[in-house]
Structure formats: structure tokens, C-alpha cells
Amino acid sequence: MASTAPHLPTQPDTSLPGESRKQREIRLREARILAVARDQILEGGYLGLNMDRIAAQIEYSKGTIYQHFRNKEEILLALVNDALNTRLRMFRAAAAFEGPDRVRLATIGAAAEAFVEHYPYHFKVEQIVRAASIWEKTSPERRQLMQTCEHSCMGTVVEIVHGGVASGDLTLPEGVRPEEVVFGMWSIYLGVQIISHSSDTLADIGIDSPSRSLRLNQNRMLDGYGWRPLSDDFDYSGHMDRVKQQIFRHDQFSQ
Amino acid sequence: MASTAPHLPTQPDTSLPGESRKQREIRLREARILAVARDQILEGGYLGLNMDRIAAQIEYSKGTIYQHFRNKEEILLALVNDALNTRLRMFRAAAAFEGPDRVRLATIGAAAEAFVEHYPYHFKVEQIVRAASIWEKTSPERRQLMQTCEHSCMGTVVEIVHGGVASGDLTLPEGVRPEEVVFGMWSIYLGVQIISHSSDTLADIGIDSPSRSLRLNQNRMLDGYGWRPLSDDFDYSGHMDRVKQQIFRHDQFSQ
DNA sequence: ATACCTTATTGACTATCCGTCAGAAACGAC
DNA sequence: GTCGTTTCTGACGGATAGTCAATAAGGTAT
Missing domain, CATH: 1.10.357.10 (Tetracycline Repressor, domain 2)
Structure with a gap:
């Protein structure tokens, strides 16, 4: 998967100070969404960016993505x-x-x-x-x-x-x-x-x-x-x- | 409508030599499609360009547009x-x-x-x-x-x-x-x-x-x-x- | 341990829009 | 007027963005 490519806009996997497990999970998930989205854009531009496919790739439902980002x-x-x-x-x-x-x-x-x-x-x-x-x-x-x-x-x-x-x-x-x-x-x-x-x-x-x-x-x-x-x-x-x-x-x- | 704006990418309304009425109609229609499309893009970018709306504005059906252009x-x-x-x-x-x-x-x-x-x-x-x-x-x-x-x-x-x-x-x-x-x-x-x-x-x-x-x-x-x-x-x-x-x-x- | 409340997640559903195509309408030759 | 050809039509299929009621998970008090 391209998510192992260098120069990802991801945060490090370590915890930030004063951050609960839940908060960390959310932060990491957001980074994964962005990484996956980036790959899709590289592949097929704006039209290649597909919410259903992002959901499938990060293994969460589409609704969850919309808790991170209001829209595409x-x-x-x-x-x-x-x-x-x-x-x-x-x-x-x-x-x-x-x-x-x-x-x-x-x-x-x-x-x-x-x-x-x-x-x-x-x-x-x-x-x-x-x-x-x-x-x-x-x-x-x-x-x-x-x-x-x-x-x-x-x-x-x-x-x-x-x-x-x-x-x-x-x-x-x-x-x-x-x-x-x-x-x-x-x-x-x-x-x-x-x-x-x-x-x-x-x-x-x-x-x-x-x-x-x-x-x-x-x-x-x-x-x-x-x-x-x-x-x-x-x-x-x-x-x-x-x-x-x-x-x-x-x-x-x-x- | 903005189709009266200056600097349109339209052809002149006059007939070209050796051109039948039908051919002229088609040429003029194509120019109208482009003029209308241009206005829609100016209004709302790529997403503002809408085939159904072009059809409505030029007063032909959508299928006719696709006789001029393979796709959007x-x-x-x-x-x-x-x-x-x-x-x-x-x-x-x-x-x-x-x-x-x-x-x-x-x-x-x-x-x-x-x-x-x-x-x-x-x-x-x-x-x-x-x-x-x-x-x-x-x-x-x-x-x-x-x-x-x-x-x-x-x-x-x-x-x-x-x-x-x-x-x-x-x-x-x-x-x-x-x-x-x-x-x-x-x-x-x-x-x-x-x-x-x-x-x-x-x-x-x-x-x-x-x-x-x-x-x-x-x-x-x-x-x-x-x-x-x-x-x-x-x-x-x-x-x-x-x-x-x-x-x-x-x-x-x-x- | 259980009941109860809050928050997070889900995926079926609606709305929108591109592109198609079978049938309707217009055209033209005779 | 008839018939073959060309042009036009708009309902339909498929894809996909965004919503939301239902469900699951998590947390807390007793």
C-alpha cells in the first residue's frame, strides 16, 4: 500500500501529552484518511477521490469520515x-x-x-x-x-x-x-x-x-x-x- | 443572459461558403453550447458546468449536446x-x-x-x-x-x-x-x-x-x-x- | 454485576448528475 | 403521400456525495 510511502502528512504514532486513548485514535484515523485521500488524488485527480473508497480503505464507514471532514x-x-x-x-x-x-x-x-x-x-x-x-x-x-x-x-x-x-x-x-x-x-x-x-x-x-x-x-x-x-x-x-x-x-x- | 457579453468564442452568424442551412445551424448551435458552458464555468467552476442546464438553456435536449461533444x-x-x-x-x-x-x-x-x-x-x-x-x-x-x-x-x-x-x-x-x-x-x-x-x-x-x-x-x-x-x-x-x-x-x- | 445514559459508528437511503439509447419527430427524395 | 434516413428526445441506468435513524460501544452510579 502506498501508505508506507515517504513524506506522508501523517502525525507520528506516539501519543501527544495530555491525550486520551480515544483522542489519539481519532487523530491517527484522520491522518490515515488524509494519506488514503492523497493517494487517490495522485491516482485520478479530483474525480479519483471517492468517499466510499476512502471508507473501505480505512475500514470505517462513510459516516465516520464525515465526523472528521464536513465534505470532500x-x-x-x-x-x-x-x-x-x-x-x-x-x-x-x-x-x-x-x-x-x-x-x-x-x-x-x-x-x-x-x-x-x-x-x-x-x-x-x-x-x-x-x-x-x-x-x-x-x-x-x-x-x-x-x-x-x-x-x-x-x-x-x-x-x-x-x-x-x-x-x-x-x-x-x-x-x-x-x-x-x-x-x-x-x-x-x-x-x-x-x-x-x-x-x-x-x-x-x-x-x-x-x-x-x-x-x-x-x-x-x-x-x-x-x-x-x-x-x-x-x-x-x-x-x-x-x-x-x-x-x-x-x-x-x-x- | 451573459451570452450577449463581448469576446464570445462564437463564430459569426453569417454563412460560410459552401455550407448548407443544416450545417450552419449545427455550427451555430455548437457555438451556443460553448457560450452557455463558458458562463456556467465562470459561475461555478467545473462543478457548475451541468449538462442538463446547458440543454435547458440552448433549448435542445441533452442527447443533442452529445452529438457535438463526446462528454463534458x-x-x-x-x-x-x-x-x-x-x-x-x-x-x-x-x-x-x-x-x-x-x-x-x-x-x-x-x-x-x-x-x-x-x-x-x-x-x-x-x-x-x-x-x-x-x-x-x-x-x-x-x-x-x-x-x-x-x-x-x-x-x-x-x-x-x-x-x-x-x-x-x-x-x-x-x-x-x-x-x-x-x-x-x-x-x-x-x-x-x-x-x-x-x-x-x-x-x-x-x-x-x-x-x-x-x-x-x-x-x-x-x-x-x-x-x-x-x-x-x-x-x-x-x-x-x-x-x-x-x-x-x-x-x-x-x- | 446491572441498569442507564452518552457518545461513536453504521450503512441504507435520498438527491444529483453524467452518459445512453430506443423510440419519436422531422426531413427529403420520389 | 409514402417510405427511408437523419436528427432529436427525455426516461432510464449507474455512480457517487452527503444524511440520519438505528445500532453498538463506552462510561458511570448503585
């Missing part, structure tokens, strides 16, 4: 939130790196890459949530959670750009705000992920390695803003590889 | 193809512009912007098609059509980058292919469109004008590659505004 859409959003929380932790760890601000930003880039590798299903789910007017069917609490998380992610990165401006490494043109630079990085990242997760003819188009192109283009954009050290003067790619190996290799961020 | 998903793909064909025509018109290659590329950017304004619903539909494992349910012919169209779009732009390299305005680093530059432009464009079409809190994050940021960041990326004239030495934004007004203002591209 809430399961999707729970998966997204789980991933986004992890990403936020990874970004914060990356932001704690000490060095020139542009290098710190590259460290965030490494975190973003590691995140994709930790949660290879995430962009599929996020895209479904963004597209299928699933949004409106979910509870405001979960929506709020997701927005807060995205906000904080953005904030973490914006702070680094501010740092670059403060240190004099980066001089933004008149009227350009740090948020716009982050928006650019985010756009490229999201665009690349969506294209590579939904186009099986990338190689035909002439893109052999989307992640290589991602790094390249993000770096060129920052070069375009004149943020020093320029990518010709510093081996950002080597730095990112190193950071990924040293900081983001283990599963310590899977919660 | 084919309708989505038809909408996408319609839009992509138009985009290709717009891109080709833009590529015909004479001037420095980077200015020609900016003209393509103007076309891309005009396209978004002509087909404000397109990215919602494209996202659904990319996400919801709808792909597998559609006919190979239509899929092929879509891929060919994307291919040609890409090719049109790649040619301009090649031109830039040939003229000496752009010197690509060792091992970087023109396709990767286009991939970067495409990523930013797609990322921005998806974020702005599915996030209603952009202003909170600090992005007042996504399209302004799009232009800015694309230009900075090209600056990073050192493609002359740099965006500080040429008013690309002014050029794009002019082109949009002069070339892409009218509906001549709605077919």
Missing part, C-alpha cells in the same frame, strides 16, 4: 494546509541562514525545491483547490488558516528583500516595492511547477530540466534588479545544492 | 482550443512587428495581455483542464490540437529569441538555450495569471497591480540576460500600451 472539499484543503504549514517551517528555517541577503533568498529557493520533493503531490492538490470552485464549499476556518499561512510565507521572503535594500546590495527602481520582487519569484516558481506537473511534452518543447531553468530564470530576474552578488559572481546553484543536502535532507520538516 | 470534458477542451487558436493568431500578428527583437518580444507580451482581456475566463478553464484529470477523458484529436497550438505559440516566441541572439543584442550564457528564456517568460505569465485569478487577497499581500508587476518582472529577467535595449533604455511599457491600442484593440482576433 475539506479533505483537499486539509491536505493543502498540512503541506503549507510544513513549507512555512522550511522557509523560516531557511530565512535563519546567515549571509548576504541574496544568498539567504537562494536558501529560501532551496527550501522551496526541497518542499516540492517532500510533497510531490502538493501542486496537483493546490491547483485543484484553486480551480474547481472548491473554495466556496469549505469552512471559513480552514480557508483562513491557508491564507494566514501563505501570508506568513510571503512575509518571510519580503523581509529578506527588505534586508537587501537596507544593506545596499539591492537598489529598487523608483516606485517598485519589495513585494513585487517576491511576487516575481513566486510567479516563476508556481508557473514552473504547474507547467511541469501538467505537461508531459516539456522535452519536446525544448525544456530538459524545468528545475534548472527555474533557478536560472529566477537568478536572471534578480540580476536584472542588480541585486549583488550577481549570479555571475556567486555560485548560487552550488549553494542551493549544499543547503538542500545539509539542511533539508532529513524528514525533520514533515512534522 | 470535451466541452472544456473545446473552449481552451478556441482561445488558444486566437492567441496563436495574436502572437503571429505580434511577431510580424518590425523592430529590435526585444521590442518584438514586448509586442508578444502586449498580445498576451490583450489575450487575457479578450478571454478573461480562459485561465480558469485552462487550470481546470490541467488539474482535474480531465485530460485523460478527452479525445486524442482535441488533445493533439491543443498541443500543436501550444507548440506553435512557443515556436513563434523562440524564433524571436533566436533573432536576438543572431543580431547580437542578446548573448546567452554557455549552455543556455533560447527555449529556457521563453520558458521563463511563460512561467511568470502563467504564474501571475493563476495567482491573480484565484486569490482575492492580493492587495493585502502588497500587490496592487499584478499586470504591472508582470511587465516589470519579465523585463527585469530579460535585463538579467543582458538583452539590449535594457528596460532602462527603452520604454517597453509605453510601447506595449501603444501596440495594445493600435493592433489589439478591435475584435478582429475573435475570429
Whole structure:
């Protein structure tokens, strides 16, 4: 069963402090629901997610699932939130790196890459949530959670750009705000992920390695803003590889 | 009804040469189906698209719809193809512009912007098609059509980058292919469109004008590659505004 | 140990919606 | 007008989301 796959959004099987047996059972069951749901989505997208089949796989009745999640859409959003929380932790760890601000930003880039590798299903789910007017069917609490998380992610990165401006490494043109630079990085990242997760003819188009192109283009954009050290003067790619190996290799961020 | 909205993917009501009354009726009916479907998707996404309701709105029975489209998903793909064909025509018109290659590329950017304004619903539909494992349910012919169209779009732009390299305005680093530059432009464009079409809190994050940021960041990326004239030495934004007004203002591209 | 109350679980049931297809209606040739 | 052909129809079958009354399990007081 795929529930033994790595990088599951599950909680550890150990008990949490001040938690009854019952509560633990419920928590573990919820994790199993999410794991099973994730597999079904990977298999057949939104339409592949089937409540009856989830029930059969976790060996509980369908009614029990609805005690955890108001509806199908809430399961999707729970998966997204789980991933986004992890990403936020990874970004914060990356932001704690000490060095020139542009290098710190590259460290965030490494975190973003590691995140994709930790949660290879995430962009599929996020895209479904963004597209299928699933949004409106979910509870405001979960929506709020997701927005807060995205906000904080953005904030973490914006702070680094501010740092670059403060240190004099980066001089933004008149009227350009740090948020716009982050928006650019985010756009490229999201665009690349969506294209590579939904186009099986990338190689035909002439893109052999989307992640290589991602790094390249993000770096060129920052070069375009004149943020020093320029990518010709510093081996950002080597730095990112190193950071990924040293900081983001283990599963310590899977919660 | 919204079927009177501008920029419909409809064919003109006039007859085509060598077309019988019956054939014309069928063609017009198909256009009505697409127009009605588009409205339903805009209203409620993939789940808002309802075959019974389409039937009621076009005042034919459900069975008749299935004479035009094998299934629901084919309708989505038809909408996408319609839009992509138009985009290709717009891109080709833009590529015909004479001037420095980077200015020609900016003209393509103007076309891309005009396209978004002509087909404000397109990215919602494209996202659904990319996400919801709808792909597998559609006919190979239509899929092929879509891929060919994307291919040609890409090719049109790649040619301009090649031109830039040939003229000496752009010197690509060792091992970087023109396709990767286009991939970067495409990523930013797609990322921005998806974020702005599915996030209603952009202003909170600090992005007042996504399209302004799009232009800015694309230009900075090209600056990073050192493609002359740099965006500080040429008013690309002014050029794009002019082109949009002069070339892409009218509906001549709605077919 | 038992009776009684509370909470958790179940799965049959309803509602919705996609896609089909046998029959009805319209069309056209003669 | 008749008959063969094409087009159209909408009731039906099947799949699946979500509900809820009935049932089982768990906990507590006596």
C-alpha cells in the first residue's frame, strides 16, 4: 500500500501529552484518511477521490469520515494546509541562514525545491483547490488558516528583500516595492511547477530540466534588479545544492 | 443572459461558403453550447458546468449536446482550443512587428495581455483542464490540437529569441538555450495569471497591480540576460500600451 | 454485576448528475 | 403521400456525495 510511502502528512504514532486513548485514535484515523485521500488524488485527480473508497480503505464507514471532514472539499484543503504549514517551517528555517541577503533568498529557493520533493503531490492538490470552485464549499476556518499561512510565507521572503535594500546590495527602481520582487519569484516558481506537473511534452518543447531553468530564470530576474552578488559572481546553484543536502535532507520538516 | 457579453468564442452568424442551412445551424448551435458552458464555468467552476442546464438553456435536449461533444470534458477542451487558436493568431500578428527583437518580444507580451482581456475566463478553464484529470477523458484529436497550438505559440516566441541572439543584442550564457528564456517568460505569465485569478487577497499581500508587476518582472529577467535595449533604455511599457491600442484593440482576433 | 445514559459508528437511503439509447419527430427524395 | 434516413428526445441506468435513524460501544452510579 502506498501508505508506507515517504513524506506522508501523517502525525507520528506516539501519543501527544495530555491525550486520551480515544483522542489519539481519532487523530491517527484522520491522518490515515488524509494519506488514503492523497493517494487517490495522485491516482485520478479530483474525480479519483471517492468517499466510499476512502471508507473501505480505512475500514470505517462513510459516516465516520464525515465526523472528521464536513465534505470532500475539506479533505483537499486539509491536505493543502498540512503541506503549507510544513513549507512555512522550511522557509523560516531557511530565512535563519546567515549571509548576504541574496544568498539567504537562494536558501529560501532551496527550501522551496526541497518542499516540492517532500510533497510531490502538493501542486496537483493546490491547483485543484484553486480551480474547481472548491473554495466556496469549505469552512471559513480552514480557508483562513491557508491564507494566514501563505501570508506568513510571503512575509518571510519580503523581509529578506527588505534586508537587501537596507544593506545596499539591492537598489529598487523608483516606485517598485519589495513585494513585487517576491511576487516575481513566486510567479516563476508556481508557473514552473504547474507547467511541469501538467505537461508531459516539456522535452519536446525544448525544456530538459524545468528545475534548472527555474533557478536560472529566477537568478536572471534578480540580476536584472542588480541585486549583488550577481549570479555571475556567486555560485548560487552550488549553494542551493549544499543547503538542500545539509539542511533539508532529513524528514525533520514533515512534522 | 451573459451570452450577449463581448469576446464570445462564437463564430459569426453569417454563412460560410459552401455550407448548407443544416450545417450552419449545427455550427451555430455548437457555438451556443460553448457560450452557455463558458458562463456556467465562470459561475461555478467545473462543478457548475451541468449538462442538463446547458440543454435547458440552448433549448435542445441533452442527447443533442452529445452529438457535438463526446462528454463534458470535451466541452472544456473545446473552449481552451478556441482561445488558444486566437492567441496563436495574436502572437503571429505580434511577431510580424518590425523592430529590435526585444521590442518584438514586448509586442508578444502586449498580445498576451490583450489575450487575457479578450478571454478573461480562459485561465480558469485552462487550470481546470490541467488539474482535474480531465485530460485523460478527452479525445486524442482535441488533445493533439491543443498541443500543436501550444507548440506553435512557443515556436513563434523562440524564433524571436533566436533573432536576438543572431543580431547580437542578446548573448546567452554557455549552455543556455533560447527555449529556457521563453520558458521563463511563460512561467511568470502563467504564474501571475493563476495567482491573480484565484486569490482575492492580493492587495493585502502588497500587490496592487499584478499586470504591472508582470511587465516589470519579465523585463527585469530579460535585463538579467543582458538583452539590449535594457528596460532602462527603452520604454517597453509605453510601447506595449501603444501596440495594445493600435493592433489589439478591435475584435478582429475573435475570429 | 446491572441498569442507564452518552457518545461513536453504521450503512441504507435520498438527491444529483453524467452518459445512453430506443423510440419519436422531422426531413427529403420520389 | 409514402417510405427511408437523419436528427432529436427525455426516461432510464449507474455512480457517487452527503444524511440520519438505528445500532453498538463506552462510561458511570448503585
